Amino acid sequence: MEFSEDSGKRNFASWFVKSWRTRPLFSTGVVLAVMVILQTLALGFDFPSFGDWLVRWLMNWNNILRNNAGIGIISLGMTFVIISGGIDLAVGSTLVAIGAVVMVLIDAGPNGVLLKMGITGVPAYIIAIAAGVAFGAILGEITGLLVTKGKLPPFIATLGTMKICRSVTQHFMQGYTPQVPKGFLQIASFPIAGQLVMPILYWFFFAVIFYIISKRTAFGRQVTAVGSNERAARLSGVNVQRVKRMVYTLIGVMVSFSAILQVSRIGSMDYANAGSGNEMDAISAVIVGGTSMMGGRGFILGTVFGTLIIAVMNNLLNLLGVPPFLREAFKGVIVIGAVLLQKRESAS
Amino acid sequence: MRGINKAFGSNAVLKGVDFAVDGGEICALLGENGAGKSTLMNILGGVFPADSGEIYIDGQKREFTKPADSLGAGIAFIHQELNLINDLTVYENMYVGRELRVGGKKHGMLDLERERRETEEMFARMGMDLDPTAMVRNLDASYKQIVEITRSVMMNASLIIMDEPTTSLTDPEIERVFSMMSTLREQGVGIVFISHKLREVTRLCTRFAVLRDGAMVAEGDVRAVTTDDLARYMVGHEVRTEALQRDRLLGASVLRAENLSDSAHFKGVSFSVRAGEVLGVTGLLGDGRSELFLSIFGAGSDYTGQVYLEDRPIKLGSTTQALRHGIAYLPRDRKENGVLKDMDVIENGSITVWPIISKLGFIDMARRDSLFEDQVKRLRIKMGRKTDIITSLSGGNQQKVVLAKWLSRSPKALILDNPTQGVDVGAKEEIYDIIMGLADQGVAIIVLSSEAQEVIRVCDRAIVMYHGAVMGEVRGAEMNEHDIMRLATGAAVC
Numbered sequence: 098m099e100f101s102e103d104s105g106k107r108n109f110a111s112w113f114v115k116s117w118r119t120r121p122l123f124s125t126g127v128v129l130a131v132m133v134i135l136q137t138l139a140l141g142f143d144f145p146s147f148g149d150w151l152v153r154w155l156m157n158w159n160n161i162l163r164n165n166a167g168i169g170i171i172s173l174g175m176t177f178v179i180i181s182g183g184i185d186l187a188v189g190s191t192l193v194a195i196g197a198v199v200m201v202l203i204d205a206g207p208n209g210v211l212l213k214m215g216i217t218g219v220p221a222y223i224i225a226i227a228a229g230v231a232f233g234a235i236l237g238e239i240t241g242l243l244v245t246k247g248k249l250p251p252f253i254a255t256l257g258t259m260k261i262c263r264s265v266t267q268h269f270m271q272g273y274t275p276q277v278p279k280g281f282l283q284i285a286s287f288p289i290a291g292q293l294v295m296p297i298l299y300w301f302f303f304a305v306i307f308y309i310i311s312k313r314t315a316f317g318r319q320v321t322a323v324g325s326n327e328r329a330a331r332l333s334g335v336n337v338q339r340v341k342r343m344v345y346t347l348i349g350v351m352v353s354f355s356a357i358l359q360v361s362r363i364g365s366m367d368y369a370n371a372g373s374g375n376e377m378d379a380i381s382a383v384i385v386g387g388t389s390m391m392g393g394r395g396f397i398l399g400t401v402f403g404t405l406i407i408a409v410m411n412n413l414l415n416l417l418g419v420p421p422f423l424r425e426a427f428k429g430v431i432v433i434g435a436v437l438l439q440k441r442e443s444a445s
Numbered sequence: 446m447r448g449i450n451k452a453f454g455s456n457a458v459l460k461g462v463d464f465a466v467d468g469g470e471i472c473a474l475l476g477e478n479g480a481g482k483s484t485l486m487n488i489l490g491g492v493f494p495a496d497s498g499e500i501y502i503d504g505q506k507r508e509f510t511k512p513a514d515s516l517g518a519g520i521a522f523i524h525q526e527l528n529l530i531n532d533l534t535v536y537e538n539m540y541v542g543r544e545l546r547v548g549g550k551k552h553g554m555l556d557l558e559r560e561r562r563e564t565e566e567m568f569a570r571m572g573m574d575l576d577p578t579a580m581v582r583n584l585d586a587s588y589k590q591i592v593e594i595t596r597s598v599m600m601n602a603s604l605i606i607m608d609e610p611t612t613s614l615t616d617p618e619i620e621r622v623f624s625m626m627s628t629l630r631e632q633g634v635g636i637v638f639i640s641h642k643l644r645e646v647t648r649l650c651t652r653f654a655v656l657r658d659g660a661m662v663a664e665g666d667v668r669a670v671t672t673d674d675l676a677r678y679m680v681g682h683e684v685r686t687e688a689l690q691r692d693r694l695l696g697a698s699v700l701r702a703e704n705l706s707d708s709a710h711f712k713g714v715s716f717s718v719r720a721g722e723v724l725g726v727t728g729l730l731g732d733g734r735s736e737l738f739l740s741i742f743g744a745g746s747d748y749t750g751q752v753y754l755e756d757r758p759i760k761l762g763s764t765t766q767a768l769r770h771g772i773a774y775l776p777r778d779r780k781e782n783g784v785l786k787d788m789d790v791i792e793n794g795s796i797t798v799w800p801i802i803s804k805l806g807f808i809d810m811a812r813r814d815s816l817f818e819d820q821v822k823r824l825r826i827k828m829g830r831k832t833d834i835i836t837s838l839s840g841g842n843q844q845k846v847v848l849a850k851w852l853s854r855s856p857k858a859l860i861l862d863n864p865t866q867g868v869d870v871g872a873k874e875e876i877y878d879i880i881m882g883l884a885d886q887g888v889a890i891i892v893l894s895s896e897a898q899e900v901i902r903v904c905d906r907a908i909v910m911y912h913g914a915v916m917g918e919v920r921g922a923e924m925n926e927h928d929i930m931r932l933a934t935g936a937a938v939c
Contacts, residue, residue, distance in 0.1 A: 313807050313808060313810070314803070314806045314807055314808060315799035315800055315803045315806060315807075315808050316806055318792060318796070318799060318808065319796075319799065321785075321787065321788060321792075322785050322788065322792075322796055324787075325785040325786055325787040325788055326781075326782075326784065326785045326786060328781060328782050329776075329781075329782050329783055329784060329785055330785065330796070331744060331764055332742075332744055332764055332774060332776050332782055332783075333764070333796045333797050333850060334764045334765045334767065334768035334796075334797050334800070335764075335765070335796065336763060336765050389787075393785070393786070393787035393788075394787045
């Protein structure tokens with residue numbers, strides 16, 4: 098009996114090690130589970146009843162998810178960019194630019210563009226959202242053209258657009274504070290069963306869409322093919338330039354939705370600081386989720402896990418009372434750890 | 446090496462192999478892909494250890510746990526993918542990792558002048574005419590090979606392992622490498638030569654050893670055997686060498702080119718290939734044949750002249766268009782141009798059909814699977830699950846998967862660039878059979894190959910190129926190695 102128990106343990110251990118090494122979704126899933134357990138422990142059990150504890154636990158999760166929905170949505174687009182072998186540093190800045198465009202359009206104050214044209218209410222919101230998304234798509238398409246036609250490395254192209262977008266936005270929005278109408282705030286703040294869960298629903302909705310695109314569509318598979326071996330993909334009749342352009346357009350669109358969400362949640366935007374660091378947070382989420390920086394291998398589900406790992410860790414540090422300035426350091430540790438893990442896989 | 450065993454997982458790759466090389470001999474290590482040659486040499490080169498067995502160098506038992514151990518014992522392993530740094534000069538490459546310092550100090554400025562001088566002396570001693578200050582990037586493949594060999598000699602290697610050094614070389618380049626190998630042999634260096642080209646073996650080597658399924662099945666003096674014997678040892682049964690082409694009813698012209706030129710690689714090329722015909726295009730390195738057909742396929746440089754598809758003028762601006770027109774191109778260098786290394790077998794074999802089996806962008810997975818399974822049967826691809834990663838297959842089967850993706854589109858014209866590169870004897874024959882079968886079905890086929898033998902066996906006729914121009918066409922009795930070589934070296938025009 099003892100013997101079989103022992104070998105059973107060993108089988109489990111070797112299965113675990115093997116899965117950990119070969120299946121990024123497994124390892125990120127395990128890390129996430131451990132994080133959640135630690136976080137639950139940190140939350141403590143010092144509550145009068147199980148019901149109270151559960152409510153507290155769920156509220157805490159609601160907060161985590163809602164606060165990370167914006168970055169989660171951007172990370173989905175970033176996953177495709179990185180799988181295709183590229184990178185997008187501009188997301189934080191395009192977020193501000195798109196946010197500014199949306200707010201100028203829906204401004205309820207005297208300068209509101211749509212208000213002057215006599216359009217208010219839901220039609221105005223729809224126009225503003227459509228314009229925001231279109232603007233994001235155009236910005237993304239410009240990046241795509243710089244990368245494909247201009248043959249610029251994506252790092253350089255998006256470094257450039259990052260600087261341009263924020264600087265121009267800050268200049269034109271000086272001393273102008275648009276008022277976001279109440280109705281527009283409902284987009285993110287419409288309560289369901291008394292809870293503010295809309296951002297979470299948007300995030301999960303897009304995650305499902307992206308998952309399906311990545312697995313089931315010709316475009317999604319072509320993105321992987323381009324990242325895996327660009328020459329072979331081109332020689333197989335894949336329009337590599339089009340795929341790359343679409344990848345950047347798609348992340349532009351996702352940034353738009355994130356911007357709209359933010360405008361609708363907060364009702365204002367700090368053009369100097371909003372979105373700054375978003376690019377690194379999104380890249381971190383993608384990398385922690387097991388997607389290879391070299392392109393060709395990546396997981397939408399992994400990115401959702403990655404976003405959650407970082408989010409839960411932040412929450413955990415918060416619960417433990419770690420000083421805010423130190424929290425970024427833990428993010429750094431997580432990212433480095435994730436990449437070290439990926440290295441080990443390819444070596445073995 | 447004595448009693449070497451090695452298994453990967455449950456798969457025993459080497460089963461009690463004995464192998465020995467003396468100084469001053471070139472020993473050919475032969476075997477099909479997967480026979481265990483590379484594994485055996487990797488053990489000798491210290492890349493990974495054997496499960497059991499012993500290694501003796503100069504009569505002394507040695508243990509190698511890392512490549513540096515093996516190098517320290519005087520064994521140099523020249524891999525198929527060369528280990529040179531393109532952006533350094535030849536002499537800098539010679540000393541990478543053991544740079545010379547001014548005054549012989551351990552830390553200090555590099556003594557580039559001495560590195561250059563000693564490299565030059567070494568080349569002189571080997572009778573090699575090569576400029577040490579040349580950038581490695583600008584060297585052709587054979588000189589890169591020579592730089593790597595010279596480096597191992599400068600490191601006092603007494604045994605050099607060369608893993609298929611000639612696959613990417615043209616004939617004159619091969620001569621250059623061979624003469625260097627012979628010089629080394631005379632100086633008492635032992636060489637292990639891994640190759641699939643049996644004629645090279647009988648010409649160059651003194652001894653041979655054949656591995657099959659992880660066991661040593663034959664070894665001896667090369668002079669005592671013929672290439673046919675060697676081939677039989679390798680596959681375990683008779684190998685065909687007879688010509689495969691047969692009379693077929695040829696259809697109308699499918700692909701025709703008139704006076705194609707680009708700025709650098711080819712000039713004034715005309716040819717025509719009919720339905721059911723196999724046209725060979727051969728020549729030596731730098732003949733421009735790959736560039737020519739890449740351009741026709743819409744993936745190369747711009748050209749002047751006119752291409753006709755079924756007598757209609759076309760000009761393809763992209764590979765996507767080429768596919769739509771029914772032209773397929775199996776590229777050379779499978780690893781670089783053919784295989785999507787992160788993706789699974791079926792995705793590699795179906796990428797070309799995604800656009801045509803998608804509805805609203807969604808791939809019809811059932812269609813994809815059935816199309817691919819047809820090809821698996823047709824090409825007799827040996828594989829595990831279709832969702833295994835492509836790199837888990839052997840070279841020959843990978844090549845078949847790459848071919849499968851083209852055949853799924855039922856092309857009218859199929860261009861095959863070095864279709865049997867890096868595949869073993871058995872898989873080679875299967876690929877030839879596939880080519881013949883396609884021609885019987887009326888596909889117009891163009892085979893680009895640097896191996897005259899291959900062209901002679903498979904093609905109905907062949908054009909021979911030299912520095913981007915067509916030197917002539919051979920067919921029937923003229924299709925022999927001598928005439929092809931005369932045209933390919935430009936000798937006919939001199």
